[in-house]
Every structure is written in C-alpha cells, then in structure tokens.
Amino acid sequence: FTTRNAAPAPGIWLGIYLSPTAGASSFNHVNISYAGHWHGTGLINYHYSSLFIDGASPALTNISITNSEANCLELYSSSPTITNSRFENCGNVQIAATGGSNPTVSASRFIGSSSAWGMTNSTPAQTINARNNYWGAASGPAHSSNPSGTGVKISDGIDYASFRIDDKYILAVTVAGSGTGSVHSSPTGISCSTGTCTASYDYLQSVVLTASPSWYSTLGWSGCTAAANSCTVVLDADKSVTATFTANNNVRLNSATPTLHSRIMDAYNAIGLSGSGNIQAQVFTFLETPVFGNPVNVLFEGGRSASFDPTSGYSTVGTLSILKGSVTISNIVIK
Numbered sequence: 001f002t003t004r005n006a007a008p009a010p011g012i013w014l015g016i017y018l019s020p021t022a023g024a025s026s027f028n029h030v031n032i033s034y035a036g037h038w039h040g041t042g043l044i045n046y047h048y049s050s051l052f053i054d055g056a057s058p059a060l061t062n063i064s065i066t067n068s069e070a071n072c073l074e075l076y077s078s079s080p081t082i083t084n085s086r087f088e089n090c091g092n093v094q095i096a097a098t099g100g101s102n103p104t105v106s107a108s109r110f111i112g113s114s115s116a117w118g119m120t121n122s123t124p125a126q127t128i129n130a131r132n133n134y135w136g137a138a139s140g141p142a143h144s145s146n147p148s149g150t151g152v153k154i155s156d157g158i159d160y161a162s163f164r165i166d167d168k169y170i171l172a173v174t175v176a177g178s179g180t181g182s183v184h185s186s187p188t189g190i191s192c193s194t195g196t197c198t199a200s201y202d203y204l205q206s207v208v209l210t211a212s213p214s215w216y217s218t219l220g221w222s223g224c225t226a227a228a229n230s231c232t233v234v235l236d237a238d239k240s241v242t243a244t245f246t247a248n249n250n251v252r253l254n255s256a257t258p259t260l261h262s263r264i265m266d267a268y269n270a271i272g273l274s275g276s277g278n279i280q281a282q283v284f285t286f287l288e289t290p291v292f293g294n295p296v297n298v299l300f301e302g303g304r305s306a307s308f309d310p311t312s313g314y315s316t317v318g319t320l321s322i323l324k325g326s327v328t329i330s331n332i333v334i335k
Helices: 264-271
Strands: 016-018 026-033 038-041 044-047 051-054 059-068 073-076 081-083 086-090 093-098 104-106 109-111 117-121 169-176 181-186 195-201 206-213 217-222 225-227 230-234 239-247 251-254 259-261 276-282 297-304 315-317 326-330 332-334
Touching: 086 093, 169 181, 181 239, 206 217, 206 239, 230 239, 251 264, 259 264, 264 276, 264 297, 276 315, 297 315, 297 332
Parallel strands: 016 051, 026 059, 051 073, 059 081, 059 086, 073 093, 081 104, 086 109, 093 117, 169 239, 276 297, 297 326, 315 332
Antiparallel strands: 038 044, 169 195, 181 206, 206 230, 217 239, 225 230, 251 259, 251 276
16 A cells, blocks of 8 residues: 555555454555655644554554654554564654554564654553564664663563564474485575574575485475475565475385385394394385395395385395395395
C-alpha cells in the first residue's frame, strides 16, 4: 500500500484503520509506505498511524512499514504476534502500544538511531515480550537499563532481551536422517554435516544449498525449492531448511530375525566374532572395500531385488579382503 504520487513523501495519505469488527486474522507480506498523516493547526493537532489496529489481534508476519509522518504501527487494546517485520523512518513511534495492548514481537527490525522512538508501552506495568529483535544498532536499544545502547529508543515495560546485533535474516539448516551427508551454501555461510548450522544473510538474498549424500544415502529436502541435490531459499524472513539423508539399507543379514544395513561391513560386523551368517546384497554398486577378518563362515549373496529375492543381476564391490574364516560368494562383482 502506497501512493501513486510521482513525488511521494511521508504522510501523503492517511493509512489503514483496522476496526474491532474487521475480522482480519492475519496480515502477511504487507508493505505500507508514505502514510501516517500528521495534521497540526495550532491548538488542534491530530495524527493518523500508517496502520492502526483497534481492538483486534491479527498475526502480523513479514510486515514492512516505512516513511510514515506519524506512528508506523499503533495498537489500541490489541495484542497481535508480530514476526519478521520491519519499521523504518517513522516520524513519531515505530510501534506504539496503547490501551493495554500487549503484543509479542520477535525477529523484527527497528531501523534508526537513538533519536527515533522504536517502541512505547503506555502500560509499563504489563511487560511486552519484544525479545530477539534488531533495534538499529549492535549495542541494542536506547534505554536507561542499557546504557551502551545506541539503537532506537524504547520506553519502560519492554523486554528487549536476546536482541540481535544486525538486521540480517537467519538461515538455519538441519541435517537429519539415518544416513550421512553434508550441505554447503552459495553464498558461503553454511557448511553442515550434523545437527543444525546457521548463517545470516541480507534481506531477499537468494541462497543455493548443495547437498553431498554419502554413497549409501538418499537425499530429501524440506523448507526450500528443491532440484535434485540442490535447493534454493529466499531470505524474506528467517528460514529453516532440513536436509534428510536416509540410509539405503541395500544389505540384509538374513537370520531368524533379519536386520537391514546400508553397508556390507555393517552386516558383517553384526555377525560377531564367531559362528556364521548370510549376507544378502541388492543389485547396487557398493563403494566400499570390505575386509572380512573374523573367524566366521559367511554366505555372501549378491544380485538381490529390493525385497531381497534372487535375480540374475549382480552386486558390485571394491577389493574384497578375506583374512580369516570362510566366504562363499555368488552374484558378486569384485573390482
């Protein structure tokens, strides 16, 4: 929402008023600029906020309110959840909580210096949860409880703990699953093979993630636009991506209670240090060089189907070393 004026200026239009009966449940990816008109005629002064929410509490996500002559966002008896939003160049207050409003604000950006008001709370006895936000400076907001803060000013009754040190957006990549692999990003920042890795990027930065599954794992993506081993995510908000590496389980140790394995050596080691075992491998190229070094008797059968039934095919392995025990082999190609 903005003006069609060829020379836009703050306050060139009034703004948006959301009444108690408006029925809006959420605002998502909404941009409002050059509104928030301030009118002053000597003894009489009044203003319009760019967005005024009266007695309603819609979820506000990815909201951008900029270049307002008066307040950017004013809340009256309103307690919305505000996330991944941006407030900048507001002539009065970026978020003004009045009439007992108690919003929850996180992962948002208040852009400006200590000469600008970032947030005010007209009911300071009721603390507003405004953690995990950027307040215009790495030192946090300007407030008596934060003497070194050089960001925007805030009033009493605002919990600004765990503030962010920059206005970038966070990409979190989690590596999960029964298999193994790694994920790297372009631009650089993410290099992950276990757990969760994070990196910060500019607003609207496009990040390409490339996964390298191990030879015995398959890859699945969630949280991004996937194309084979790569996926793309645009940072219009904090984003989370999961790369799931699933073990292929192309090997079975056949017994009264068969067990599945992703590598031949995993199945061999499961036999133990004595006795015998029947290892069955699906039609697949195993990029390993098995070493059979225990005093056990092994029946090693390749060329099995996905359900481990015999086929006319073959399983391929690298060099096979037999140090102890005995091995009977069928349908195996050794390179």
